[in-house]
Amino acid sequence: MVPSPWVVRQVSKETPDTFTLVLDPPGGARAKFTPGQFSMLWVGGVGELPISISGDPARPESLTYTVRSVGPATQSLVSRQAGQTVGVRGPYGIGWPIEAATGRDIIVAAGGIGLAPLRPVIYHVLANRADYGRLTILYGARNPRDILFRKELAVWAKQPDTQLLSTVDYGGVAWRGHVGVVTTLFKRLRLQPAKTTAMICGPEIMMRIVARDLIARGVSGEDVYLSMERNMKCAVGLCGHCQWGPHFVCKDGPVFPFSRIASLLDRHEL
Amino acid sequence: MEIHSLEQIIAEHPFFLDLDPAYASLLVGCASNVRFEPGRYIFREGEEANHFYLIRQGRVAVEISPPHRRPIVVDTLIEGEILGWSWLVPPYQWRFQARAMEGAHAIALDGKCLRAKCEANKELGYELLKRFSQVVGGRLDATRMQLLDLYAAH
Numbered sequence A: 001m002v003p004s005p006w007v008v009r010q011v012s013k014e015t016p017d018t019f020t021l022v023l024d025p026p027g028g029a030r031a032k033f034t035p036g037q038f039s040m041l042w043v044g045g046v047g048e049l050p051i052s053i054s055g056d057p058a059r060p061e062s063l064t065y066t067v068r069s070v071g072p073a074t075q076s077l078v079s080r081q082a083g084q085t086v087g088v089r090g091p092y093g094i095g096w097p098i099e100a101a102t103g104r105d106i107i108v109a110a111g112g113i114g115l116a117p118l119r120p121v122i123y124h125v126l127a128n129r130a131d132y133g134r135l136t137i138l139y140g141a142r143n144p145r146d147i148l149f150r151k152e153l154a155v156w157a158k159q160p161d162t163q164l165l166s167t168v169d170y171g172g173v174a175w176r177g178h179v180g181v182v183t184t185l186f187k188r189l190r191l192q193p194a195k196t197t198a199m200i201c202g203p204e205i206m207m208r209i210v211a212r213d214l215i216a217r218g219v220s221g222e223d224v225y226l227s228m229e230r231n232m233k234c235a236v237g238l239c240g241h242c243q244w245g246p247h248f249v250c251k252d253g254p255v256f257p258f259s260r261i262a263s264l265l266d267r268h269e270l
Numbered sequence B: 001m002e003i004h005s006l007e008q009i010i011a012e013h014p015f016f017l018d019l020d021p022a023y024a025s026l027l028v029g030c031a032s033n034v035r036f037e038p039g040r041y042i043f044r045e046g047e048e049a050n051h052f053y054l055i056r057q058g059r060v061a062v063e064i065s066p067p068h069r070r071p072i073v074v075d076t077l078i079e080g081e082i083l084g085w086s087w088l089v090p091p092y093q094w095r096f097q098a099r100a101m102e103g104a105h106a107i108a109l110d111g112k113c114l115r116a117k118c119e120a121n122k123e124l125g126y127e128l129l130k131r132f133s134q135v136v137g138g139r140l141d142a143t144r145m146q147l148l149d150l151y152a153a154h
């Protein structure tokens, strides 16, 4: 439960308010994780934050986190310089069902910074291409400036048996891509519902709507997974801070099948 | 010959999926083939709304021009979708502007002609209204989601 000091290797700016940090474990240790897991990152004097891992699971020499700077704690985190340390606990939680999804078509549906916890899935599927069917990446951002991992999106779009559909809620006249909320991409989706596993991450309303739309198109609620976000403290199922209905998001999640949490998603305060 | 091919195109467009062939024959009298060069405005806000378009190819941006600001694209439409429903409801004026982002092919359906046919044939009118209600409903849902500004920092 005590954070260990990881060394900042690199901080890079993704969008005007979102940054990616690469951290090296102390003593050259290996940093294994499952896509969808998170760590608790400690910034001295400010506090501890649960942050999803956004890097490549096949590269355990470091862990990568993509953070949106929205308050003092995240601002302090993204202001770290190479060579400084960040306290790290974890990785924690149950991640995306990459084993169970072997042999199936994969839909990755991300909204805004929700692409960060799903990037490890994309890396994994592309690195093990023969183990999976068709890969579809649906990505919605607020506007063209806020598109994450722009260069990688372009590379992913060119991979075999991969479809990238991206959109922004609003675009300027110079924007050449699609405009409309993320669900408007569905009309261009080629879907084999019975053999599809969907993994969704983004604002809760977006996840709810995307999950329901996929289910309406025949995908089973057991095969639709969402990554939930709640305030966390211990991150190991002891303090109850992240309790959501009968679940502890830190330990039972953050990734849940839709069928297990559908009734909770409709309630406003839990 | 051209009439026949237009009828076929109308019948095969997703907006008219499973349409009674008799209605497709009626609609074809109001239809024409159109093509828009990239960057060309198809209509502008405030103009009389005399048509709607079945997009066959290309991409069209639906834009709004806030006062003293550059236009904002609020939606893009592609092949298989329809552009415009202001022809259907008074005052028959475009609320937005539409621009071809790339070269676009479409079937234009003349609103005045269609309104006259719908008045004369209420079943056709009801059929069209049902299809347009779905489109308008879907766009209203999408607009509500846009208003939520889901990805803003809270």
Ligand code: FES
Pocket (backbone or CB within 6 Å): A231, A232, A233, A234, A235, A236, A237, A238, A239, A240, A241, A242, A243, A248, A249, A250, A251
């Ligand atoms: S954060 Fe303590 S139980 Fe989940």
